[in-house]
Amino acid sequence: MTKEGATAPSALYDGALLQGDLFGERRLYAQVIVDVPAKQTNRPFDYIVPPQLQSWVAVGSRVGVPFGPRTLQGFVVGMSDRTSMDAGKLKPVEQVLDLVPPLNPELVDLARWMSRTYICHEITALQAMIPGALKAKYEKMIAFAGEETHSPAGETGRQAYMFARSPEEENIVAFVKQKGAVPAEALLRRFPDASLMLRNLLEQGILAEINSVKDRMNAKKVLYVEAAADRATMLEQAEKLGAGAKRQKELMVFFAGQPEPLPLAELTEKLNISAGSVKALAEKGWLSVQEREVYRDPYAGRQFAKTEPLPLTDQQRGAFVPISAALEEREHRVFLLHGVTGSGKTEVYLQSIQQCLDQGREAIVLVPEISLTPQMVERFKSRFGDAVAVMHSRLSQGERYDEWRKIGTKQVSVVIGARSAVFAPFTKLGLIIIDEEHEASYKQEESPKYHARDVAVQRASHQGAVVVLGSATPSLESYARTNERSADRSPFQLLTMEDRVEGRPLPAVHIVDLREELKEGNRSMFSRGLYKAIEERLHKKEQTVLLLNRRGYSTFVMCRSCGYVVQCPHCDISLTYHQVSRTMRCHYCGLSEPEPKKCPSCESEHIRYFGTGTQRVEEELGKLFPGIRVIRMDVDTTSEKGAHERLLTRFRNKQADVLLGTQMVAKGLDFPDVTLVGVIAADTVLHLPDFRAAEKTFQLLTQVAGRAGRHKLPGEVFIQTYTPDHYSIVTASHHDYASFLETELEMRRERGYPPYCDLVLITFSHEQVPMLVRAGESFAVRLKDKWKRSGAGPAPERGGLCGRGVDAPYFEVYGPVASPIPRIKDRYRFQCMVKYRGDIDVSGMIAEVAAAFDDTVRQEKLQIGIDVNPQVLM
Numbered sequence: 078m079t080k081e082g083a084t085a086p087s088a089l090y091d092g093a094l095l096q097g098d099l100f101g102e103r104r105l106y107a108q109v110i111v112d113v114p115a116k117q118t119n120r121p122f123d124y125i126v127p128p129q130l131q132s133w134v135a136v137g138s139r140v141g142v143p144f145g146p147r148t149l150q151g152f153v154v155g156m157s158d159r160t161s162m163d164a165g166k167l168k169p170v171e172q173v174l175d176l177v178p179p180l181n182p183e184l185v186d187l188a189r190w191m192s193r194t195y196i197c198h199e200i201t202a203l204q205a206m207i208p209g210a211l212k213a214k215y216e217k218m219i220a221f222a223g224e225e226t227h228s229p230a231g232e233t234g235r236q237a238y239m240f241a242r243s244p245e246e247e248n249i250v251a252f253v254k255q256k257g258a259v260p261a262e263a264l265l266r267r268f269p270d271a272s273l274m275l276r277n278l279l280e281q282g283i284l285a286e287i288n289s290v291k292d293r294m295n296a297k298k299v300l301y302v303e304a305a306a307d308r309a310t311m312l313e314q315a316e317k318l319g320a321g322a323k324r325q326k327e328l329m330v331f332f333a334g335q336p337e338p339l340p341l342a343e344l345t346e347k348l349n350i351s352a353g354s355v356k357a358l359a360e361k362g363w364l365s366v367q368e369r370e371v372y373r374d375p376y377a378g379r380q381f382a383k384t385e386p387l388p389l390t391d392q393q394r395g396a397f398v399p400i401s402a403a404l405e406e407r408e409h410r411v412f413l414l415h416g417v418t419g420s421g422k423t424e425v426y427l428q429s430i431q432q433c434l435d436q437g438r439e440a441i442v443l444v445p446e447i448s449l450t451p452q453m454v455e456r457f458k459s460r461f462g463d464a465v466a467v468m469h470s471r472l473s474q475g476e477r478y479d480e481w482r483k484i485g486t487k488q489v490s491v492v493i494g495a496r497s498a499v500f501a502p503f504t505k506l507g508l509i510i511i512d513e514e515h516e517a518s519y520k521q522e523e524s525p526k527y528h529a530r531d532v533a534v535q536r537a538s539h540q541g542a543v544v545v546l547g548s549a550t551p552s553l554e555s556y557a558r559t560n561e562r563s564a565d566r567s568p569f570q571l572l573t574m575e576d577r578v579e580g581r582p583l584p585a586v587h588i589v590d591l592r593e594e595l596k597e598g599n600r601s602m603f604s605r606g607l608y609k610a611i612e613e614r615l616h617k618k619e620q621t622v623l624l625l626n627r628r629g630y631s632t633f634v635m636c637r638s639c640g641y642v643v644q645c646p647h648c649d650i651s652l653t654y655h656q657v658s659r660t661m662r663c664h665y666c667g668l669s670e671p672e673p674k675k676c677p678s679c680e681s682e683h684i685r686y687f688g689t690g691t692q693r694v695e696e697e698l699g700k701l702f703p704g705i706r707v708i709r710m711d712v713d714t715t716s717e718k719g720a721h722e723r724l725l726t727r728f729r730n731k732q733a734d735v736l737l738g739t740q741m742v743a744k745g746l747d748f749p750d751v752t753l754v755g756v757i758a759a760d761t762v763l764h765l766p767d768f769r770a771a772e773k774t775f776q777l778l779t780q781v782a783g784r785a786g787r788h789k790l791p792g793e794v795f796i797q798t799y800t801p802d803h804y805s806i807v808t809a810s811h812h813d814y815a816s817f818l819e820t821e822l823e824m825r826r827e828r829g830y831p832p833y834c835d836l837v838l839i840t841f842s843h844e845q846v847p848m849l850v851r852a853g854e855s856f857a858v859r860l861k862d863k864w865k866r867s868g869a870g871p872a873p874e875r876g877g878l879c880g881r882g883v884d885a886p887y888f889e890v891y892g893p894v895a896s897p898i899p900r901i902k903d904r905y906r907f908q909c910m911v912k913y914r915g916d917i918d919v920s921g922m923i924a925e926v927a928a929a930f931d932d933t934v935r936q937e938k939l940q941i942g943i944d945v946n947p948q949v950l951m
């Protein structure tokens with residue numbers, strides 16, 4: 078049973094029961110968003126802040142609050158001395174979970190913005206901002222309800238306590254009383270046979286059951302030992318110890334000369350003594366043992382040699398000066414730094430950060446998870462030392478939590494991390510850098526489906542901070558914004574670095590036509606050119622990087638003789654092969670065709686779906702070059718903690734000739750002896766059913782080519798492909814972003830895709846197809862209706878986007894059609910795509926339509942997923 082009025086222990090009071098009247102002199106109310114992601118709870122609820130908690134509760138605090146029969150975790154999103162509710166009916170905040178609020182008003186606002194923009198519950202956005210360790214864990218606690226509480230039950234509790242009979246019951250009560258509150262589980266572990274007695278005590282009101290919110294992870298604590306007396310006393314007492322206490326004597330002498338506290342573990346190891354000796358001396362009062370909070374430091378013991386700023390090249394200076402000026406002005410600006418691979422973008426970042434720190438402000442650096450390598454971290458740690466916290470998913474939950482805590486306590490002023498580091502709770506943010514800004518991994522694929530780039534811009538505008546988006550291959554969306562003409566969005570400022578530092582040349586790129594190789598009788602996965610080039614590197618003891626892009630493998634059908642890829646006649650997108658039904662399907666319009674037996678273009682029978690893995694490439698390398706040392710880097714070899722780092726370190730130390738891998742070898746690596754890069758098959762991404770396929774191909778090829786010849790030795794690149802004439806491959810081979818951009822923009826304009834419009838993908842899933850079709854169609858109709866009634870005019874004809882001027886407002890709903898992945902876990906999936914342009918509150922409209930489906934969603938188990946500006950169209 079739950080006791081009315083018994084106040085839960087607060088984390089602040091270390092388990093002691095809170096006391097006192099609910100209303101002190103000052104009335105204070107907290108608006109709280111509770112930990113229930115549902116439509117009914119997607120708004121703040123008012124709670125009374127009791128006087129003893131008033132100095133601890135602030136906007137951004139995590140609290141435990143009663144909600145129905147439960148106690149829930151919640152976030153305080155507002156504070157007020159009045160409430161529009163009936164104050165007499167409001168319940169009090171029970172717990173405050175942190176000494177320092179983990180979020181701040183700016184982040185709370187950001188969560189509201191995310192909730193509107195990405196159509197998600199506010200609690201989902203708030204939860205995304207804190208490390209997993211702080212997500213709520215609910216625990217049943219047993220507390221003493223007797224004389225110490227002033228709760229209504231207090232009196233009976235005390236009386237009942239006097240009637241408590243057995244000594245065992247007395248023991249339990251004494252134990253709970255001493256602890257203040259004990260987790261029910263722990264209590265039963267301590268008194269294994271006491272469940273019946275416990276129930277009695279609860280029923281008599283001596284003990285009370287309370288719900289408590291706990292963190293999943295606690296700060297790590299370590300025992301520290303230090304001398305409890307001065308040097309002379311320690312030595313004097315050491316003399317008095319008998320011969321039997323040799324170890325204790327040693328310890329006393331040691332501590333006589335040791336003014337600083339030492340961790341117990343270190344002490345026992347160093348002096349080879351047992352913890353028992355320490356305990357004995359502590360009991361005698363000569364040593365003191367204390368618990369201290371420590372940080373789990375993933376980089377403990379690592380030395381980072383300090384680096385000094387490099388004198389900037391002219392092009393670096395050209396980029397740095399405007400960034401520096403904006404920082405100086407404390408002006409919110411967004412820069413797009415377009416610098417070729419090896420142009421020295423990192424040094425521009427480092428010096429910009431330095432300036433930001435010199436102003437007493439803070440900086441966030443985002444890098445794609447995959448390129449958050451030790452090398453990258455080292456560059457920042459070496460320049461800024463302990464001021465840097467690192468956050469990525471390969472850290473343990475505890476390590477991540479500790480790195481994050483350093484931000485709140487102002488021990489660090491730079492955070493380098495993957496996507497979610499954009500939420501680092503800095504309050505004096507001056508600069509956010511997003512390296513490789515084109516990377517799809519900046520988009521979170523589960524709710525809240527945010528894009529770190531948009532969040533960064535939003536945060537920076539709020540705090541008057543500068544954003545620098547860096548890339549050798551900027552996304553079309555970002556590039557287009559450097560030419561922004563609409564009144565409601567400010568343009569990004571373009572900064573360009575066209576050359577590598579010290580005039581090092583970009584590598585020479587050879588495109589190899591694999592159809593020719595086959596014609597000449599070469600069935601190996603290595604063309605003759607690439608084979609010779611690898612052989613040469615082995616001879617010269619230089620290194621090779623080989624990229625095998627597995628994404629998209631086995632899904633498209635291609636002719637090995639002529640390179641023809643089966644495409645949808647209506648959509649200009651490759652058809653996807655479905656092995657089970659042996660059919661080819663279009664995921665945009667739903668077309669389905671049987672698998673072809675012969676190439677429709679050249680009649681060859683060498684037409685088949687594509688497939689090859691890194692393991693097979695490794696085997697073949699071994700056969701072709703006996704004794705070759707290969708490091709394979711893919712999901713299989715990097716799943717273990719630290720494996721990624723270990724493999725790269727081995728490669729850097731030249732313990733291997735070839736680094737073979739998936740996308741993870743393409744980014745950020747800077748190894749002086751890599752002079753050859755080979756791409757086994759460049760087409761794999763190209764034929765994904767995705768309007769960004771060409772862009773992704775261009776980016777990947779440019780990035781991986783950029784790994785070669787970055788230092789003294791010149792580099793060379795081989796791109797093997799069945800479509801050597803595709804513009805994304807041709808332009809990548811010439812390092813020609815401008816030409817790629819021109820062609821690709823024209824395609825996007827014609828087909829009506831970003832950056833010429835925005836997209837929202839709405840995915841419906843259900844066990845039955847008819848239900849889905851009905852729901853999808855009704856959704857689309859309602860949405861179109863809303864648009865019409867908004868007075869913005871009739872929806873244009875299909876394809877109308879390209880006919881109109883690129884600036885005219887536009888709105889159209891496509892579908893419903895089957896999703897590219899038509900069934901997941903026995904649920905069928907359909908989707909609608911909204912394309913729009915202009916300052917239209919499409920998120921708001923969709924949210925309203927979705928709300929009308931709430932009942933269906935609940936009753937019929939229909940699921941509706943909404944993805945604003947999706948990166949993945951599956």
Ligand SMILES: Nc1ncnc2c1ncn2[C@@H]1O[C@H](COP(=O)(O)OP(=O)(O)OP(=O)(O)O)[C@@H](O)[C@H]1O
Pocket residue numbers: 387388389390393416417418419420421422423424548549578579745746747783787
């Ligand atoms: N001003 C400078 N003087 C001398 N060397 C420099 C200078 N700036 C950068 N470098 C060196 O040039 C190399 C390439 O720089 P960096 O790795 O920053 O390139 P990048 O632009 O980030 O390339 P990528 O996009 O491929 O990651 C590095 O080895 C770096 O130490």
Ligand SMILES: [Zn+2]
Pocket residue numbers: 636637638639640641676677678679680681
């Ligand atoms: Zn063919």
Ligand SMILES: [Zn+2]
Pocket residue numbers: 645646647648649663664665666667668
């Ligand atoms: Zn189609």
